[in-house]
Amino acid sequence: MKRIKTVFLTLAVFSILHLSAAEYKASYFGIKSNGTTLNTTSIQKAIDYIHEKGGGTLVFYVGRYLTGTIELKSNVHIVLREGAILVGSTNIYDYNIEEPIFMPALVYANKASNISITGKGVIDGQGAEVAYNLVDQVHKGIVEDKLQLDRPATRRPGGIYFRECNHVSISGITIKNTAFWVQTYDQCENLRIDGITVDSKVFWNNDGLDIVDCKDVVVSNSFIDASDDAICFKSHDKTKRCENIEVRNCVARSSANGIKFGTVTSGGYKNIRIINNKVYDTFRSAFTIATPDGGKVEDIFVDSLYAYNTGNAIFLRIGTRWNKDKQGTIDNVTIQNMYAEIPATKPDAGYGYEGPIEDLPRNVSPAVIYGIPGVDINNVTLRNIEIVYPGGSNPNYAYRGTKPADLDSIPELIDSYPEFSNWKELPAWGLYVRHASNLTLENVTFTAKEKDYRPAVVFDDVKGATLSRMQYNVPGRGKDLIRHKSTRIIQK
Known part of the structure; x- marks a missing residue:
């Protein structure tokens, strides 16, 4: 019990620290909220800029922000205000399906520290359209991927995939309609997930929450509705394990x-x-x-x-x-x-x-x-x-x-x-x-x-x-x- 209390205290301090960082409106970087302009490059530029400046918060206000894969970097925090929707592109080539990471995703991070996605907004992966467009590309021979009952095995993008990240907070947001596992945290430490909603029942293998070989994790006050396992712990690496989780x-x-x-x-x-x-x-x-x-x-x-x-x-x-x-x-x-x-x-x-x-x-x-x-x-x-x-x-x-x-x-x-x-x-x-x-x-x-x-x-x-x-x-x-x-x- 003492160990779990320590995790809560560490994550609470982390949350207070990131709120004091500089705030940047998404529109400052030319990011459009019309639902039709593809914002992948401009959102990534905003993240890179904030990261290079030592950290801060990128705030999305009411609107639909169409994007492909974006990479979250250390000391950068995304806030989705109520009415803000981060919308996944339906073009499979707007995702990182060719990069040497475990899983493509709409938002991913690799070895990042002090990162968060918070607010009352939504991440909508448009997963049904993405998955069927990928199947179409596989059938045409353009994309190589093993089909299992007409389901691509490895190229379907999830909603969030964070690998080997530290001090991570996901709170308040709704994540819906992804083509694969909704959110995956792989070998992460000091992770808090609080008050989120998952609604993802549009395709196969829509695990609601996958915690893989993570340490010091608290998941609380959340609602998860998924077509595959809702809350799932996994261990992919025989030298690692999930440890100290509530x-x-x-x-x-x-x-x-x-x-x-x-x-x-x-x-x-x-x-x-x-x-x-x-x-x-x-x-x-x-x-x-x-x-x-x-x-x-x-x-x-x-x-x-x-x-x-x-x-x-x-x-x-x-x-x-x-x-x-x-x-x-x-x-x-x-x-x-x-x-x-x-x-x-x-x-x-x-x-x-x-x-x-x-x-x-x-x-x-x-x-x-x-x-x-x-x-x-x-x-x-x-x-x-x-x-x-x-x-x-x-x-x-x-x-x-x-x-x-x-x-x-x-x-x-x-x-x-x-x-x-x-x-x-x-x-x-x-x-x-x-x-x-x-x-x-x-x-x-x-x-x-x-x-x-x-x-x-x-x-x-x-x-x-x-x-x-x-x-x-x-x-x-x-x-x-x-x-x-x-x-x-x-x-x-």
Whole structure:
């Protein structure tokens, strides 16, 4: 907790310092607000000029400012006043798609310090038009890019991409309609994101917020609605990790996962706090930790997470997707004071870019904690949890038994993309745990609204499960609510 308070204080001092810098109106540099003049060169000239003068603030007032890629530099702060819209060009060649950086973007920064984008204005990437124009160029053979289901893999520009930057503040703004990940902060330190709105559902892979191998980060008071993972931690570099991060008072909606660690997890995550957040209308899991690439996950604390109309509540998974010589680990995860409601129907139905229609049959899945043979998920505590399921699973539609042979027949799928639906039918309706040790369930309630043919909880190869004050509410089934194999259970 002391470490998080230090991050808040550092970022608060940074915010006060940058507000005292010289201010420059965008119009001073000939930047036009008519929505048709391409301002890329003039905006970049303004940024360069302010940077060369030792720093200051570039202020955009009411209007539409059309631009391609601009690079934010040290000690330069962009303020978008209410009514100011930074509009992305629809011409793919106005973006930095050929430069040797990880990802093209409308606004990017590389090794910059003391930078910010603040205000009540908007960044609009016009992502649908940009993406389809890029697809057109790929089809014509002008741009080389690998297509995945007719989606370009690497050239689509995001909204913001900051790499190896220090003392970064993003606050107040709205970011919408990008062609790729909305905002990515890669190996940045001392980052604060506060009071922003993300509304990006116009194309595939619209992650709302990606924090990649960053250190000392606070994300607060923000609303994120995205067609892909809403709030996502990643680790692309096996020598780095996400560390000392807090996400507090945010609301997330996604046609993938609400709050997710992974999937790319080469290095790992340590000391991450997820406090008082809400997730709704989310296709996959409200909360996910996936380490299929050798990364080490430790000291994760989730408190007061409320999830409504989400496909799954909790999914923790170790795998061996890309790493063949190193297995990932998950150790010391606490999830407490959580409430989740799981629907019988598709939770993101009706959104522009829904999650995929699954290859069924599968009844509604339980929460899942799943290690791999020989590598347990270790020291997980679920405390003061209530998960409400629809129940009503039909054994004639999809069936999974709980006899030892039935449990042994569940495939490990250790090199598959980690999603709770991969196994089709699982043998429990509330919680399924396999390959874990030192698991604690305290005051956990599982409720099924209708009768379910499966038991509430199934443990398989769990080396110590301590259960206290457990409740199972399901019509027509008063016993046989826990099944286990190769498991030691301590009832309190």
